[in-house]
Amino acid sequence: MKQDELANSADAAGEEATKKRRWITGEGAVSVITVLILVALWTALTDSYIDDLYFPSPMDTIQVVGRMEGVLVGYFLATMYRVVVGMLIGAVLGVVCGVAMSWNKWINSVLDPLIEGLRPIPAVALIPFFILWFGIGDTGKLILTAIGGFTVMVVTTLEAIKHVSPIYIMAARTLGASRLEIYRTIILPAITPTLIGGVRVTVALSFALVIASEFMGAQSGLGYMIMLARRTLQTDAILVGVIIIGITSWIVDRFVRIVGNYLTRWAPRSE
Amino acid sequence: MSAYISIADVTKFFAGTSGRIDALQNVNLDVPAGEFLCLVGPSGCGKSTLVFIIAGLVKASGGEVRVGGEPVVEPDPDRTMVFQGDAVFPWMTVAQNIGYGLRYSGMPKAKQDETVKQLIHLVGLTGFADAFPKELSGGMKKRVDLARAYATNPTVLLMDEPFGALDAITKEKMQVDLMRLSVTDTGQRRTIVFVTHDLEEAIFLADRVAVMTPRPGSIQVVLDVPFPRPREASIRLSREFQALRGQIRGLLVTEEEEN
Numbered sequence: 001m002k003q004d005e006l007a008n009s010a011d012a013a014g015e016e017a018t019k020k021r022r023w024i025t026g027e028g029a030v031s032v033i034t035v036l037i038l039v040a041l042w043t044a045l046t047d048s049y050i051d052d053l054y055f056p057s058p059m060d061t062i063q064v065v066g067r068m069e070g071v072l073v074g075y076f077l078a079t080m081y082r083v084v085v086g087m088l089i090g091a092v093l094g095v096v097c098g099v100a101m102s103w104n105k106w107i108n109s110v111l112d113p114l115i116e117g118l119r120p121i122p123a124v125a126l127i128p129f130f131i132l133w134f135g136i137g138d139t140g141k142l143i144l145t146a147i148g149g150f151t152v153m154v155v156t157t158l159e160a161i162k163h164v165s166p167i168y169i170m171a172a173r174t175l176g177a178s179r180l181e182i183y184r185t186i187i188l189p190a191i192t193p194t195l196i197g198g199v200r201v202t203v204a205l206s207f208a209l210v211i212a213s214e215f216m217g218a219q220s221g222l223g224y225m226i227m228l229a230r231r232t233l234q235t236d237a238i239l240v241g242v243i244i245i246g247i248t249s250w251i252v253d254r255f256v257r258i259v260g261n262y263l264t265r266w267a268p269r270s271e
Numbered sequence: 272m273s274a275y276i277s278i279a280d281v282t283k284f285f286a287g288t289s290g291r292i293d294a295l296q297n298v299n300l301d302v303p304a305g306e307f308l309c310l311v312g313p314s315g316c317g318k319s320t321l322v323f324i325i326a327g328l329v330k331a332s333g334g335e336v337r338v339g340g341e342p343v344v345e346p347d348p349d350r351t352m353v354f355q356g357d358a359v360f361p362w363m364t365v366a367q368n369i370g371y372g373l374r375y376s377g378m379p380k381a382k383q384d385e386t387v388k389q390l391i392h393l394v395g396l397t398g399f400a401d402a403f404p405k406e407l408s409g410g411m412k413k414r415v416d417l418a419r420a421y422a423t424n425p426t427v428l429l430m431d432e433p434f435g436a437l438d439a440i441t442k443e444k445m446q447v448d449l450m451r452l453s454v455t456d457t458g459q460r461r462t463i464v465f466v467t468h469d470l471e472e473a474i475f476l477a478d479r480v481a482v483m484t485p486r487p488g489s490i491q492v493v494l495d496v497p498f499p500r501p502r503e504a505s506i507r508l509s510r511e512f513q514a515l516r517g518q519i520r521g522l523l524v525t526e527e528e529e530n
Contacts, residue, residue: 165356167354167356167357167358168358168360170326170328170346170352170354170358171352171354171358171360171419172360172371173328173345173346174326174327174328174346174347174348174350174351174352174420174429175348175351175371175372175375175419175423176346176347176348176372176375176376176423177371177374177375178375181374181375185360185371186360189360189362189363190362192362264362265403266361266362266363266403266404266405267361267362267405268361268405
């Protein structure tokens with residue numbers, strides 16, 4: 001038994017070393033090839049069957065980036081500001097409210113009907129109101145994004161706290177921890193893995209909400225750029241907008257996962 | 272001998288989905304200071320509920336538990352507990368787990384670290400201070416759990432089938448370690464209430480074995496275990512040991528047949 005374990009860990013160490021030596025793994029190579037085939041297909045199809053009017057070729061798309069560089073950076077930063085700030089406000093408030101609701105039943109009775117009333121409404125449906133109340137500047141978009149993130153995180157937090165194993169809480173109580181200390185040292189770390197899942201949903205939702213609100217009324221941002229391009233049938237600019245959103249959303253998600261993995265490095269993982 | 276833990280007329284019922292469930296009925300039991308008492312009984316007889324009540328984690332529906340003359344109203348680090356399940360906090364290292372109770376004890380940080388270091392050594396986990404529980408085996412985790420319960424230097428140690436999930440060999444090792452560790456810093460023996468369904472474990476560890484009735488549980492009889500300490504693992508094979516085991520088993524079986 002012990003020897004098997006040792007042998008296994010030796011194998012694992014050996015594998016680790018080979019991984020480091022090679023610059024790409026077999027699985028990685030397959031993924032790269034898939035992407036290359038897709039780009040080749042895209043080039044072939046846009047060169048022959050598909051009209052530029054409906055879908056631009058890879059070359060057109062790259063050229064448009066060069067042409068639009070100046071405005072592109074500005075639009076990108078405007079969108080990122082709305083996504084990141086709105087998401088942070090919403091997520092932090094959501095976790096704080098979720099914890100407060102589980103801490104005190106009166107806080108729960110006040111907030112629960114408000115949240116339950118808000119939750120079934122898709123946040124995008126509120127955009128017209130927000131434009132009416134706050135205009136087409138940043139304020140409305142930040143509040144909208146925050147509401148989206150808030151509802152996701154408050155529900156995730158409440159569910160996660162409900163599922164903390166009572167044995168940890170009992171053990172902490174017998175060892176002399178106060179209620180506040182139990183929240184700080186037991187409940188918060190125990191719910192962190194679940195919260196990170198919630199944050200990843202929030203990231204995707206925040207991009208969607210910001211872009212949608214930029215479609216409906218804005219003077220900057222990638223959503224605004226896509227809307228303008230649609231009016232003038234510049235499909236290459238639309239595609240550039242879409243690709244930038246996709247890549248950034250992926251990077252932000254990746255960042256959340258890396259931070260999350262570090263915060264939950266104690267958790268057993270199946271890989 | 273005066274009672275250190277005194278359980279007087281303790282009754283407990285739960286409101287179940289199909290009406291009231293009586294878990295404990297008029298439990299009376301005195302445990303003198305320094306005694307190792309094992310609680311055995313048919314499954315569902317409320318033996319776990321009883322230690323949870325002594326711990327202050329569950330409130331009795333009637334009756335009273337006093338420890339050291341004081342009524343039990345809430346948990347206290349002077350009465351720590353080792354649970355049946357894995358209660359080691361997975362987000363803390365071995366050292367952080369063991370030192371958890373010390374954070375709230377007012378002990379200076381340097382002294383805490385020293386105590387933790389000693390305990391890690393005592394339970395045979397030297398070199399694992401900074402490991403997370405996911406890197407440990409089931410037996411090692413139980414050692415962390417035990418060391419954590421010892422750290423606050425409690426006078427009472429409550430154990431709810433702590434070794435139930437371990438394999439036979441690990442379990443025997445843990446039992447021997449437990450005997451070795453069941454002494455306070457000042458050399459006094461701790462008062463231990465240990466729940467188990469393993470009769471050999473009960474006889475091997477206990478000064479007295481309390482046998483409970485089926486639900487609603489109460490104390491059927493309390494038997495003395497006459498073997499001197501320190502006990503060797505080999506006493507399990509002695510005729511007296513097996514005779515006592517047969518006697519307790521008889522008590523449990525008759526009770527079950529009657530119901």
